[in-house]
Amino acid sequence: MRILLILLFCLLNVALWAQKKNEAYQLNLHRATGPIKIDGLPDAAWNDAAVASDFYMVLPMDTSFARVKTEVRMVYDNEHLYLLATCYHLLPGRYFVESLRRDFTFGKNDNFLLFMDTFDDQTNGFSFGANAAGAQWDGIMYEGGKVDLSWDNKWTSAVTKDDEKWVFEAAIPFKSIRYKKGITRWGINFSRLDLKTTEKSAWAPVPRQFPTASLAYSGTLVWDEPPPQVGPNISLIPYALGGGSRNFTDNTPTTYKKEIGMDAKVAVTSSLNLDLTVNPDFSQVDVDRQVTNLDRYELFFPERRQFFLENGDLFANFGYANIRPFFSRRIGLNVPIQYGARFSGKLDKNWRIGAMDMQTAEVESSHLPRQNFAVMALQRRVFSRSNIGVIFINKSSLNYQPSDDPAIPVYSQYNRNLGLEYNLASSNNVWTGKTLFLKSFSPDKSKKDFTHAANLQFSTRRVLLNWQHEYVGENYNAEVGYVPRKNYLKINPQAGYLFFPKGKVVLSHGPKITSTYFFNSDFKQTDNESVLSYTITFRKQSVLTGWAAHDYVKLLLPFDPTNSGMDSLAVGTDHSWNAFGTDFTSMPQSIFTYAFSTRFGGYYASGTRLNLSGEVGVRFQPFVSLTVTANYNDIRLPEPWGNKTFWLVGPRLDLTMTNKLFFTAFAQYNEQQKNVNLNTRVQWRYKPASDLFIVYTDNYFPENFAVKTRALVVKLTYWWNI
Structure with missing residues (x-):
């Protein structure tokens, strides 16, 4: 050995x-x-x-x-x-x-x-x-x-x-x-x-x-000579916004909004950039797609706001999919951002740096104090393509003392995270991996407040092998991160193989097996999902996958298996089931495209779950694209839950009159959340990177289509190079 x-x-x-x-x-x-x-x-x-x-x-x-x-x-x-x-x-x-x-x-x-x-x-x-x-x-x-x-x-x-x-x-x-x-x-x-x-x-x-x-x-x-130096490189991106919104369920009058703000980009050097923002607004950003949530933990939605994106990987990609010490959506989605600054880029071929500071306003209605978010990241390249990274995250509530009144929410005075990771990437990309250590600092939590995770992947044309393990301590706390689950040890091996036949129909086919085990701090198993799948890729680029899975769950917290506000299953109860399903994606070169997924098998409390989902798209080139997605869940459980069905349907229309004028409209009917959402957006790019947006949003009760909320926003941005 x-x-x-x-x-x-x-x-x-x-x-x-x-x-x-x-x-x-x-x-x-x-x-x-x-x-x-x-x-x-x-x-x-x-x-x-x-x-x-x-x-x-x-x-x-x-x-x-x-x-x-x-x-x-x-x-x-x-x-x-x-x-x-x-x-x-x-x-x-x-x-x-x-x-x-x-x-x-x-x-x-x-x-x-x-x-x-x-x-x-x-x-x-x-x-x-x-x-x-x-x-x-x-x-x-x-x-x-x-x-x-x-x-x-x-x-x-x-x-x-x-x-x-x-x-x-x-x-x-x-x-x-x-x-x-x-x-x-x-x-x-x-x-x-x-x-x-x-x-x-x-x-x-x-x-x-x-x-x-x-x-x-x-x-x-x-x-033939070094790239030219372009001299002073400063971009000012002011915006003006007007709009109104109304909550019909509370029968409150229309609230009008008039705002101005500005972003600035300053090239400190040709490889280092300073981004500044004052009173930013992100109302033109696409609304998150709704999902039917049958998960026990918080769902992840990606960042779409432009200010957080350039060199954003220095901050956002530290960690793993479910162990993120920094997640920028924790900043300013439901709280106004007053101002912010970010300094990021390359010091030289081997060193990258990132520093960000954001200030949010006080919210009197929820007693939320003003908060400051500071992040520092440093990355050093080693070998040909690997790197070592360090990150420090500090969230502080300013001039804040928790109230003794039980009716007033209590917020943390501070939360800090320090992390170190090594990212492996071989010169030919066959070997990749990561190892990670994180520690949190909070005024009310200590010990068992660290995290470790690592993976190593070997990938060739035919063979895929991957090993991953994670440990998240009971008191690890990342208030500016995304860590939906704590107090566990996870082991996740994976293996796959591809065959390449010589026929004219099938390009490749092969099996993949993956198994995910969760253990508590006493190394007793709490979860396992083992999946065996077989994928066929056709030469026309359509893809068919069939799979079978076994699941085991020992509940560590009460859980409503319908996530609809009903009774919960008890802590400590054991649940196991088998399931199978298929996934298919049609060939992309067709004017008419479609995809579907099926799943049938057991569920919590010896119940059953049938899931059917699909997407159908048709395009009238190059001006119109119409897609309809649908997701159906039929859950059958003993009382008090009984039989539950959830529909999620979302048609979307993209109309592009030119490559500078766009109209998008989509509706989302979510039976689980009892909501119908309509969102329309017009975007006119009247100059490069300068836009006029008109965004209209409605939310309705699905029973009678009575309006819940309504909003209209008009926003003008202009990119001005100095």
Whole structure:
């Protein structure tokens, strides 16, 4: 055993220190020899640019050159980085897109994407692109291959089409991205998805088990001289807002809202940014999708507010999915933010830093005091792609003393968290993992107030192996985090294998087994879920999965199995059941798409649960996309719960008149919460990154459609570069 561990350690060290995989793929970048107009019609200046061609196929298989031809050129001047991508057709017929909406769904659109590693660290970067109808895509890259599309910045592009090809042309201001001063080598890759042939390809080859965004497999953009320094780089983003809201259930008069505020972005250097906000408002952010909640613990909803996003991975990705010491949605969703500042970015190729301070206002109605939220994060790269991170989080209630009156809520005077983690990523991305230690500090809790977790994953084309364990102490307290469960030890092994048949129908198929065990502090089992699944991926990219599972739960807290306010099952009771189900997603290149999931089996208290869910979408390219999602639960339990059915239905309409004018409307009927929600939003991007929003929201009682609440907001933003 000791010999095996030594061999594994040696192999990991070789993988960690290995040279960049696609170092041989280089694209030389030169200054533009003439002016470039962004109209999708190549200017003469493009004739002198180096060409990236001979893309490699990633899907269906990664063993040959791409069949669909793509050519990419890049040049620059003092203000912009320019890109021209010529995407040729292989088969006749229409292209496939959802709509002209920004930040489209990757797998449902013919598209071209650029991935830039502007520090050549194979970890962080930027992504830009477009679908074949001209809808823009932009996001920040983190953890070596993930893209956060909530990030939005100022750049321009155009797409033109003919029978032979479609052409994407873009100008990306140097002021819109962050990069190291003096560096002449950036990591770069180009990705193309052609749905007529179901082919995904990349310029620098990427193994099929990884996304084309994987920066471990990027090539190199070689500058003829260091990127230009753009001088003072300050952006002011003021907004003005007006609106009104009314609560009809309380029969209160309409409340009117008139606000102004501003965000500012100050580039301290080309790689460090200072974000400032005064009286921010996020009323234009998409409403969270409702879900039927049958879980015993708090559900997670992602952050969508723009201020928290750039370099947000420094704070938000510390920890695991259910162990997050910092979760920005704890700040200001139901409490007004007065002001905030964030300093983040790269100190050099190896060091990243993040510091944030937010101040919220007092809320007299709930006796909530003014609170301050401060976060500090530091990250150091080690080996080729791994890093060590430290985080400190402090939440303080200002000038606050808890009241002795039992009718007045009591809030904590402070809560602090200190964390250390190591993120493993081998040079070829085959080995990944994380180990984490957290400790909390609270005035009323001590001992058993720390957390440890770790995982190690091995992933190749055929094999997936993963081990994960977690320990969360009984008194661990992360008031600015997301840790829905405490006082447990979790063990979660996982294994999977893929077969690749030679037929023309099935691309791959294979089993996966995962088992999750929870134990209490005495190492007695409290939960287990074991799942055996089998997935078939067809060459047309539809996917079918069948699964069977066994569950065991020993309740540690009272729990209503319908989550509808009825009686609860007692603490200490044991429950176990078996269940099976299916999942299917149709091929994405169809105008009509659909997906469904089924689940049938046992449930708490020897009951049964049937769950049917599905989504149907139809698109009238490129202007209209209509989708309808539905979720049905039929729960059968002994008295006092009896038989319960819950419907959740949500139609959504996306109307995109141009790639600058959007209308979205969706309704959500939630039988469990006895609510119907209607939300409509108009967005007009009258200038790059400058918008007019009109948002209208209603909530109704489903029995008679009487109005509960109603709100209308009009918001104007303007992005002004100084």
